[in-house]
Amino acid sequence: MNHWLFKSEPDSFSIDDLAAAPKKTAAWDGVRNFQARNMLRDSIKKGDQGLFYHSSCAVPGVAGLFTVTREGYPDATALDPKHPHYDAGATPEEPRWYVVDVKLLRKFKRVVTLDELRSHASSKLANLEILRRGNRLSITPVSKRDWDFILSLE
DNA sequence: GCCAACGTTGGC
């Protein structure tokens, strides 16, 4: 089983939105970056677990955990001309963009903030991608060691 | 709202 970190702006989709979804499960749609797309399509497997990270908000940080319940399949929002994430370059034959389904495992009792993560950037979390300067990738792998450490911070 | 960082696009 592998571990990941998924970023979302809580104004668009927060951990509470996932908690309120049917079966606490939702498709992680709207990813429009090829590197992240490749991970959704090829690398992320059923049973993998992820950190749900809130970005571009008052308190950026990890808000909880999810598990992957369905592996990569085409992102329907890219094929819907009325959808804000529509991409004219995507077709049913060549869908271009992919999603996985995620199910909420647990919302943290409190957000483990970016500040806290960063305070360990030169020691325990030296390899955590999200702490790398200028990192903008919305989906990144997390090592088991970093995963365990971040959970211990809650 | 600002701005650094970085991905994508398009002209050549």
Next chain:
DNA sequence: GCCAACGTTGGC
């Protein structure tokens, strides 16, 4: 294939 222009991300 290069690279400048442009758009987006995301923290502050």
